[in-house]
Structure formats: structure tokens, C-alpha cells
Amino acid sequence: MAQTLKTDLLIAGGGLAGGLIALALRARRPDVTLTIVEAGEALGGNHIWSFFDSDIAETERGLIAPLICHHWDGNEVRFPGHARSLHGAYNSIESGRFNQVVRAALPAEAIVTGRIKALDAQSATLSDGTRIEAGGVIDARGVGDFAMLELGWQKFLGQLLRLEAPHGLTRPVIMDAAVDQGDGYRFVYLLPFGPNAVFVEDTYYSTTSDLDADELRDRIARYAAEQGWTIATIEREEQAALPIAMGGNFDALWPVRDRVPRVGMAAGLFQPMTGYSLPDAVRTAALIADLPDLSSRALQHALRPYARKAWEQRGFYRLLARMLFRAADPPARYRLLERFYRLDEGLIGRFYAGRSTWTDKARILIGKPPVPLRRALGAIREDR
Numbered sequence: 001m002a003q004t005l006k007t008d009l010l011i012a013g014g015g016l017a018g019g020l021i022a023l024a025l026r027a028r029r030p031d032v033t034l035t036i037v038e039a040g041e042a043l044g045g046n047h048i049w050s051f052f053d054s055d056i057a058e059t060e061r062g063l064i065a066p067l068i069c070h071h072w073d074g075n076e077v078r079f080p081g082h083a084r085s086l087h088g089a090y091n092s093i094e095s096g097r098f099n100q101v102v103r104a105a106l107p108a109e110a111i112v113t114g115r116i117k118a119l120d121a122q123s124a125t126l127s128d129g130t131r132i133e134a135g136g137v138i139d140a141r142g143v144g145d146f147a148m149l150e151l152g153w154q155k156f157l158g159q160l161l162r163l164e165a166p167h168g169l170t171r172p173v174i175m176d177a178a179v180d181q182g183d184g185y186r187f188v189y190l191l192p193f194g195p196n197a198v199f200v201e202d203t204y205y206s207t208t209s210d211l212d213a214d215e216l217r218d219r220i221a222r223y224a225a226e227q228g229w230t231i232a233t234i235e236r237e238e239q240a241a242l243p244i245a246m247g248g249n250f251d252a253l254w255p256v257r258d259r260v261p262r263v264g265m266a267a268g269l270f271q272p273m274t275g276y277s278l279p280d281a282v283r284t285a286a287l288i289a290d291l292p293d294l295s296s297r298a299l300q301h302a303l304r305p306y307a308r309k310a311w312e313q314r315g316f317y318r319l320l321a322r323m324l325f326r327a328a329d330p331p332a333r334y335r336l337l338e339r340f341y342r343l344d345e346g347l348i349g350r351f352y353a354g355r356s357t358w359t360d361k362a363r364i365l366i367g368k369p370p371v372p373l374r375r376a377l378g379a380i381r382e383d384r
């Protein structure tokens with residue numbers, strides 16, 4: 001007979017957002033019994049998540065510190081017209097470490113492997129019939145139905161290459177855009193994990209979500225050859241199409257009648273222009289761990305207005321995304337980022353953290369756009 005379990009807090013989805021909430025609660029509210037339900041074998045799936053030091057508030061560093069596998073004191077970018085070294089410190093988390101740290105923080109029975117078939121504000125039913133009842137439920141199941149949003153895609157395939165000889169890189173290359181441009185802004189992203197190990201990701205912004213993995217594997221092999229690198233082995237691979245939000249209505253994404261509190265991508269908590277959600281996931285986990293009441297009602301009361309406000313404050317990034325996709329033809333789209341990367345470092349840091357000030361926004365937009373003015377203005381006007 002199918003069993004029924006009871007818990008204080010049920011976290012549906014053991015990915016980035018769900019796992020961070022579990023860690024934050026274990027640290028600050030060890031009295032709360034929680035259960036994470038994850039469909040996959042490993043918490044966090046197969047990801048390398050990266051972020052700048054400036055994405056995370058000082059008070060929230062402790063939460064993320066045990067997860068960091070690689071840290072660098074700076075980074076660089078390369079464009080056809082200029083290259084630049086930046087001071088922004090950068091970090092990467094490998095999902096293997098994430099799985100290990102979250103599991104070590106929780107009692108074994110707090111992690112249930114299974115697929116949720118039905119979820120409401122008080123319970124989950126899994127596909128094997130198990131029912132879990134909870135005082136509070138959080139939907140952390142990641143990207144859901146985003147059909148109501150106006151989207152473009154950031155598509156990539158990354159491989160961790162072990163090379164025959166040292167590559168000579170000392171810091172990440174966030175964008176090497178001095179490469180052939182395809183059907184949208186394209187760049188290669190490089191993370192030096194060791195003297196002979198480099199994670200190479202071929203990335204491009206595209207209007208469709210389909211990804212030709214073999215084509216991207218070929219591009220990585222060609223890029224490595226152009227650098228003079230000989231590949232000994234390919235140690236891991238990941239791929240994704242991240243949603244880039246150009247427009248859309250928050251109430252359609254998370255209707256008022258949907259009473260299940262949400263976090264992470266499911267709540268629209270991501271930087272619309274990069275598709276990255278780690279800074280938001282850290283902030284949300286800290287916010288939840290500070291809530292006195294973890295019932296679904298109280299969580300909904302805190303989380304929906306929080307996510308709505310973040311969505312509304314990010315109209316500027318959706319506007320930039322529209323410009324990136326629409327204000328120029330694909331081969332010229334890199335110019336927007338090339339120009340952006342001539343601005344000051346503090347502004348660049350606040351952009352990635354999703355915390356641009358009014359002055360930053362003005363400085364990003366002011367001046368002759370590096371793309372045709374009429375098309376730039378057309379793209380600006382289209383928000384809905």
C-alpha cells in the first residue's frame with residue numbers, strides 16, 4: 001500500500017533553489033523538519049553554476065561558501081574591437097559538490113527520490129503513489145510552462161577538456177566574442193579549472209530553443225585547435241537553452257489563484273538578459289530562512305509579492321534583451337555587448353547581479369547606439 005509521510009516543509013524539486021533553501025533552513029532553523037522531493041538521482045542535476053562575488057551580499061556568503069569548487073580573482077572579455085581584464089572575482093560550483101553538501105546537511109529520510117505527479121499547497125503525490133503532507137509547500141521545480149512569456153534563448157554546450165599541455169589561462173574568459181557570429185550573438189566561455197583542464201562553452205543567443213549538440217561539439221573542437229590546444233579527454237559535458245525574457249506579464253506566469261508558493265526559475269526569479277538565477281536563489285533562500293512562519297499561506301504571502309516586485313524591477317533587462325534580439329542583424333548583435341563592456345566595472349557587476357541603478361541604466365542607454373537607431377527605438381517600444 002502507498003505510504004503517507006508528514007513533514008513541516010515540503011520542497012518540490014532538489015535543484016539549485018530547492019537545495020539552497022534546505023541548506024539555509026538547516027543552518028538557521030534546525031527545528032524545522034523538511035523533505036525535498038527530487039525526480040533525478042542527484043540533487044542539482046548536471047550543472048556548473050558560476051557567479052561573481054558581487055552577485056552575493058556579504059551576509060549571504062556563508063550559505064554559498066561550502067559549495068564553491070573554483071575561485072578566481074578576476075576575469076576577462078574579448079571582442080573584435082577590444083579586450084579587457086576585469087577585477088570582478090568569479091566562482092564556480094559543480095553540481096557534484098552541491099549534491100554532496102546538501103545531502104550531508106540533511107538526514108537521509110529528508111530526501112525522497114521520486115517524480116511529483118500532483119502538487120497543492122498542503123501535499124504532493126508522487127508517481128509511485130506516495131503522498132507527502134506538509135504545513136508548507138514550496139514549488140522549486142525549475143522552468144515550467146513559459147509559453148505566456150516573450151522569450152529568446154541563450155543556448156550552449158560546454159565540455160570540460162583535459163589538455164595534453166597547459167593552456168596558460170589564469171582567469172575565466174566570460175565572453176570571447178572574437179569568434180564567428182552565427183544566427184545571434186555568439187561567444188565562447190572559458191573556465192580554467194586547472195593548468196591542463198579548461199571548461200569550454202560555446203554559447204549563442206537565438207530565437208529558437210532547439211540546439212544542435214554535434215554542431216556545438218565541432219565548434220568547441222575547432223576553437224580548441226585554434227588556441228593550439230590538444231585535447232586528451234573530454235571529462236564532462238552539459239548543455240542548455242536558458243530562457244531570455246524579452247517581455248511578459250508576471251500575473252500570467254504566476255496567476256493569483258495558484259496558491260502553491262514558488263521559488264527559482266518557476267517564480268520567474270532570474271536575470272532576464274542572462275537567464276541566470278543563482279543570485280536570486282541565494283537571496284530567496286535567506287529570505288525564507290528568516291520567515292517566522294513556514295506555512296504555505298505565509299510563504300505565499302511573502303514569496304509572490306517578492307517575485308512580482310523583482311519581475312517589475314527588471315523591465316530594463318527585458319528591454320535590453322529585445323534590443324539584443326531585434327535592434328540589429330545577427331552578425332552585428334555583439335556590438336551591444338562590446339559597447340557595454342567599455343563601461344565601468346561597478347556598473348557591470350550590478351548588471352549581472354540584476355541590481356542596476358537608474359544611473360547605470362541611463363549610462364547603458366545614453367549615447368549613439370552601436371546598432372541602427374530606428375531599430376533600437378522600435379525594440380524599446382515593444383514591452384507588454
Ligand SMILES: Cc1cc2nc3c(=O)[nH]c(=O)nc-3n(C[C@H](O)[C@H](O)[C@H](O)COP(=O)(O)OP(=O)(O)OC[C@H]3O[C@@H](n4cnc5c(N)ncnc54)[C@H](O)[C@@H]3O)c2cc1C
Nearest residue numbers: 013015016017039049050116141142240264265276277278
Ligand atoms: C547547464 C546549465 C548551466 C547554468 N549555469 C548557470 C550559471 O552559471 N549561473 C547561474 O546563475 N545560472 C545558471 N543556469 C541557469 C539557472 O540558474 C539554473 O537553471 C538553475 O539550476 C535553476 O534553478 P532552479 O532551482 O529554479 O531549477 P533547477 O535547478 O532546474 O531545479 C529544478 C529541480 O526540480 C526537479 N523536478 C522538476 N520536476 C519535478 C517533478 N515533477 N518531481 C520531482 N522533481 C522535479 C528537477 O529534476 C530539478 O532538479 C544554468 C542552467 C543550466 C541548465
